Structures are given as structure tokens and as C-alpha cells.
Amino acid sequence: MTYQAGWIHYTNVAPILDSLTLPAGVTAITGVPTQMNAALLSGEVDIANISAVEFIRHADVLEALPDFSVAVLGPVYSVNLFHTVPLERLRRVALTRQSAMSVALLEVLLAARGLSPALERAEGEAEDLLASGYDGVLRIGDSALREWYRVAGPLTPETTMTMLPHEGRGITVTDLAEEWFRLTGHPFVFAVWAYRRDNPPPPALVQAMREARRHGIGHLADVAARHARKLGLPERVVQHYLWNFRYHLEAPDRLGLHEFAAQAVPGHAPLRFGPQPEGERRHVLSASAGTLKP
Numbered sequence: 001m002t003y004q005a006g007w008i009h010y011t012n013v014a015p016i017l018d019s020l021t022l023p024a025g026v027t028a029i030t031g032v033p034t035q036m037n038a039a040l041l042s043g044e045v046d047i048a049n050i051s052a053v054e055f056i057r058h059a060d061v062l063e064a065l066p067d068f069s070v071a072v073l074g075p076v077y078s079v080n081l082f083h084t085v086p087l088e089r090l091r092r093v094a095l096t097r098q099s100a101m102s103v104a105l106l107e108v109l110l111a112a113r114g115l116s117p118a119l120e121r122a123e124g125e126a127e128d129l130l131a132s133g134y135d136g137v138l139r140i141g142d143s144a145l146r147e148w149y150r151v152a153g154p155l156t157p158e159t160t161m162t163m164l165p166h167e168g169r170g171i172t173v174t175d176l177a178e179e180w181f182r183l184t185g186h187p188f189v190f191a192v193w194a195y196r197r198d199n200p201p202p203p204a205l206v207q208a209m210r211e212a213r214r215h216g217i218g219h220l221a222d223v224a225a226r227h228a229r230k231l232g233l234p235e236r237v238v239q240h241y242l243w244n245f246r247y248h249l250e251a252p253d254r255l256g257l258h259e260f261a262a263q264a265v266p267g268h269a270p271l272r273f274g275p276q277p278e279g280e281r282r283h284v285l286s287a288s289a290g291t292l293k294p
């Protein structure tokens with residue numbers, strides 16, 4: 001019997017997945033978040049980096065690796081609401097079919113402001129949808145990062161990513177993770193690596209993932225350069241984008257995850273994590289030292 005992994009392969013997981021060598025007996029497929037969420041719950045795959053909200057909703061059957069996350073403290077750059085009117089005046093928002101997490105987060109953020117625009121599923125480029133009757137468009141992943149840069153860029157030698165504006169081309173970009181940070185002061189966890197509790201991953205797979213992550217974070221400038229070419233974005237943009245992620249589900253990330261769980265899925269079952277590995281944390285903070293280009 002092979003153990004089947006299902007990877008959401010956006011650029012933000014490249015520091016973990018790009019150099020991952022699957023051990024014998026493990027195979028992997030890839031897909032967008034909503035596909036992988038469903039594949040894990042149906043049993044088509046055995047482990048996946050799923051939307052954290054699906055992990056929370058199905059906490060009665062799922063468990064997550066204790067030290068893997070796709071999280072940020074502050075802006076994420078790739079989970080964006082593009083809008084042409086102030087948030088308070090939003091009437092119709094187009095959601096992406098790819099994402100469960102960003103939709104749940106948007107609902108929490110709108111509720112916190114007492115807002116309730118119509119939310120509809122619609123695919124396409126943000127700018128095209130904004131020109132066709134929507135006043136807000138929610139996008140995630142690589143296309144959202146590219147569309148963000150089209151609105152907020154270009155980056156010049158004098159500016160850094162955090163200095164770029166939140167508007168351009170008549171469009172405002174609200175970064176949902178940044179809004180979450182303003183609201184709670186916590187990191188936001190987008191994804192965790194989850195499996196059904198009665199079917200944990202083979203230790204060799206988890207070990208290989210930890211080694212791949214150590215290698216990826218240790219060679220972040222190379223990972224960024226490769227993906228910058230693929231995305232058609234400047235290297236500095238992709239390097240900052242990747243450097244900004246928190247991949248180790250540390251204590252602050254768990255606080256953020258629990259806060260989000262309480263707000264988005266009241267009454268959820270307790271969240272469960274596998275045992276924390278011995279010795280792993282020593283490598284976390286030093287991993288990217290000296291590897292970034294200024």
C-alpha cells in the first residue's frame with residue numbers, strides 16, 4: 001500500500017516542497033486548496049497541506065503535524081481583496097473557487113466591521129471582474145501575488161516591499177492577513193499539514209519534509225530566483241514574499257490559529273497535533289541566516 005500525499009503547490013510552499021524527495025512507498029499528487037481539502041476528507045489522499053479552516057471544521061477526525069504551517073505575521077501579499085470602493089461600500093464581491101481559507105477569513109473580517117456584501121463565486125482576472133460589475137474580488141496564491149504587484153509595484157532600489165502602496169490603477173488592495181494582524185495582533189495560519197488521525201504519515205516522510213524545509217529555507221535566495229522567473233516577478237519581490245512566511249507552526253502561530261478557530265468555527269472539536277519532534281527547534285531560527293541577498 002502506498003501512502004498518498006496531496007500537495008497544494010503554490011509558490012509559498014516551494015521552500016518545503018521543491019527539494020523534497022519522497023521516501024519509498026509515498027507518492028504525491030498536486031491541486032488547488034479546495035481540491036486537496038476534499039481529497040483528504042474523501043480518503044483519496046492521506047496527507048495534505050490543507051486550508052487551516054478545513055482542519056478546524058474536521059478536527060474530530062483530523063490531526064496536524066505539530067511543526068508545519070504556512071503562516072504570516074502581518075501582510076502575506078497573496079491573499080488579497082482587490083476593490084474599487086471603500087470596504088464599507090462594498091456591495092458585490094467575487095470569491096475564488098480555489099480557496100476555503102481566504103473566504104472564511106474574509107467573512108470574519110467583514111463581520112468584525114459589521115459589513116455584509118453579497119459574496120459570489122466567480123473566476124477570472126481581478127481587473128476584468130472589477131470592470132464587469134463586481135466592486136470587490138478575492139484572489140489567492142500566485143495569481144494574487146502577481147496582481148498585487150501590478151497594482152502596488154514597481155519596487156525600486158530605494159523602496160522595500162513594506163513601503164509599497166496599497167493602491168494603484170484605481171484599485172485598492174486589502175491584504176487579509178494584514179487586516180487579521182490589525183484586528184488581533186496574531187499571526188494568521190493559512191495551511192497546516194493534516195492527515196486522518198487513524199492514518200498518520202510514515203516517519204520517513206515527515207523526516208524528509210523537515211530536511212527539505214531546512215534545505216529550502218537555507219537556500220531561499222535560490223528558491224526565490226527560480227520562482228521569480230516562473231512568476232515573471234523581480235527576485236527581490238519573491239525573496240521577501242518567501243522570507244516572510246512562518247513555516248514551523250510555532251507558539252504564536254498556534255495562538256492565531258486558535259483565535260481564528262474560535263471566531264470562524266464556534267463549537268469546533270479540540271485541535272489535535274502530532275508529537276513535537278526532539279531537537280528540531282534548534283535549527284529553526286538560524287536556518288536562513290546568511291542566505292538572503294540584500
Ligand SMILES: C=C(O[C@@H]1C=C(C(=O)O)C=C[C@H]1O)C(=O)O
Nearest residue numbers: 033051078099100101102141190
Ligand atoms: C497564503 C496562501 O496560502 C494558501 C491558501 C489556502 C486557502 O486559501 O485555502 C490554502 C493553503 C495555503 O497554502 C496563498 O496561497 O496565497
